[in-house]
Amino acid sequence: MLTHKSGKRYLVSPAEEFIKYFIRKKSHVSFFYAAEELRFEIVSDDDVAKRTVTISILGTLISEGYKTVKARITVTPREEDITKSCLEYTFEFDKIKNHIRKTEIVESLLTYIDISDTNNNRSDDNFKYNSFDAGYPAEEYFKRKVKAFKEDDDDVTVGDVNRKNKRFTVSFISAPFLSDSYEDGSIFQSMEVAITITPKKDDNSRSRVKWTIKVEKFDYSKEQADFFLIAADHIRETIMAA
Structure with missing residues (x-):
């Protein structure tokens, strides 16, 4: 049909x-x-x-x-x-x-x-919603980010940390698009973000931060305008600010 x-x-x-x-x-x-x-x-x-x-x-x-x-x-x-x-x-x-x-x-x-x-419409050709360049070596920036997220008890929890590959996961537990109770109108019950930090190919003193997102228990019966874009903005801001 x-x-x-x-x-x-x-x-x-x-x-x-x-x-x-x-x-x-x-x-x-x-x-x-x-x-x-x-x-x-x-x-x-x-x-x-x-x-x-x-x-x-x-x-x-x-x-x-x-x-x-x-x-x-x-x-x-x-x-x-x-x-x-x-x-x-x-x-x-x-x-x-x-x-x-x-x-x-x-x-x-x-x-x-x-x-x-x-x-x-970005003048910065390197701008992406799921990545950005950092002005620090990858190893240093990886340690800094993991530490910052571990100290943030209110909004996120840190999961697997792979120091060799400079990759770690973060589960968002508090955000505009999440809530503790799935039945109260929230769209997502949980969202896990995997963050990877790698050296820039042309400059080892800088690094590239990329992330992928995994959504769990999405309630597709609820209507909420632009909820994906709201989530994308919040995740990017959180990762850059950590």
């Missing part, structure tokens, strides 16, 4: 510029999930002159509940300010089961679009 979800998103990028940036590669991975769980494949950009793109959404989050999921986006200049744009979207769900993870899937792609819009 086919179902649809449509809406609008306002972008700060000019329409032509955003489409060119978004289709620079065919395959995109969700910010919150590994490629095998959720990824976005641009299957048709034949109407790119009209700033319209069709996206196939794939992965285990799809296969467990849908035959296919596709999204179609069209970007047009805003009437009141042509230096910005408006993105209209329609998702098509070919269901196997009853309503399953629809909100999660929609918000994942919309968040990826928002992040792409932000990245496109």
